[in-house]
Amino acid sequence: MLAEPSAREHAPRQLTQQELDTVRGAVVRDAAGAILTPGEVQDLRDRGINAQSAANWPGLSRDTLPEAEPRVIQIADASKRVPDKITLAIGVVTPITFLDKRGKPWPIASVAYDPRTFSQDGNGCGNNQQQAPAALTGERPTTITLMPCRYQTFGNISVSLEGLGTPIVLLAQSGFGTGKMDLPVTVRLTGASPETVAQARIDETERKSRALIRAYNTVPAVPPGVDPELDSFLTGVPPKGAQPVRTDLREVSAWLYNGRLYLRGPVTVINPAYDAMGAGTDGQFIWRFNTPMARVRVVLDGGEERPVTIGL
Structure with missing residues (x-):
């Protein structure tokens, strides 16, 4: 019969210092390989920013940023005038100011528009506030701000001025590859404002x-x-x-x-x-x-x- 091996023969052999150093070095190299280099981190960051910029680009990928051009609209008789068209841009707030023949401000009584298409003074585009007169108390404003809710929009806005029987109607659009936007917009009327x-x-x-x-x-x-x-x-x-x-x-x-x-x-x-x-x-x-x-x-x-x- 064969003799059973002794407990001494089953005991593991202690690694030498050289062997321990070899194993430790291998573990460190494996851990270091799992950490991104500064260049790799920067590359991932740039990819994320570019993806976010592409998602938020205000238009089609082939479009360029629109150029701003001041716009002055002269109105003699609003009741017999075809509505003027103004060009807006997504993400850009366009001020529209109303003046009389002497350049004096003309107070705004009320504004009507589609809040699903435009945001007027912050009301619209999901901010569901009931349309109300431009000012209920105190001095009435003479300027409103308008911004489209989407890249491509088309609609109109009706502005009633204090003491004027006919509202001022403006067509407004954005997108459609126009490459420009009206900013700011000034509407001058030939009459005299109440002020x-x-x-x-x-x-x-x-x-x-x-x-x-x-x-x-x-x-x-x-x-x-x-x-x-x-x-x-x-x-x-x-x-x-x-x-x-x-x-x-x-x-x-x-x-x-x-x-x-x-x-x-x-x-x-x-x-x-x-x-x-x-x-x-x-x-x-x-x-x-x-x-x-x-x-x-x-x-x-x-x-x-x-x-x-x-x-x-």
């Missing part, structure tokens, strides 16, 4: 006030030795013997005194020529006519011009 009209009224009132002040400074309120009672009429307390006279304007009072006609009120006499006048601190004026007359023409405090009939 311009209101400012013109204020300017006219100020002009007439300055003219009245100049007239008061150049014409003596009380000619020396001629009419010492002029101030009495100005205060509304006429001197004794003054005869009241009826007028067809409630704000104007009239008297006959010493053969002369006196008119008092917050008005400016423009015809006929007066012989003396005075102004009070309460906005009242007194006008004297040496020859009484039955009709004079005045300008009211608000700027309205009208005749005043005197019942002599």
Whole structure:
């Protein structure tokens, strides 16, 4: 029979230091081979960025980026005009400003559009907010912003301006390989905006006030030795013997005194020529006519011009 091997013969042999170094080196080389080099990392990063850029490219692969061109649209009568077309670009917010003939801003009352096609001032393209007037409180805007929801879009936008009966309609498109975009867009109308009209009224009132002040400074309120009672009429307390006279304007009072006609009120006499006048601190004026007359023409405090009939 064969003899069983002893436990000594089954014990593993210890590796020599040289063998251990060989095994360790092989493990390190295998681990190092699994780590990407800096060049390989950069190559993968570039591939990812290029893929992302290709996915987000605003158009077809053969298209170039659109060139921006300012656009000015002149409108005389919106009711008889074929809508103008503006070109937009995906990812680009286009401001559209409305001005009157003097270049003054024209307030926007409301805007109508398809929110599935365009985003107006951030509303649209999935941001489902109910369309509302451009401004509910405070000052109305005079500029809106428009952006297409997709690369290729076509539709229209209707803008109602304050005080204008007909809305401004613009056709809008994007894509289709145009290679350009309208940026910014300015719409100029031949009329006057409500703000311009209101400012013109204020300017006219100020002009007439300055003219009245100049007239008061150049014409003596009380000619020396001629009419010492002029101030009495100005205060509304006429001197004794003054005869009241009826007028067809409630704000104007009239008297006959010493053969002369006196008119008092917050008005400016423009015809006929007066012989003396005075102004009070309460906005009242007194006008004297040496020859009484039955009709004079005045300008009211608000700027309205009208005749005043005197019942002599």
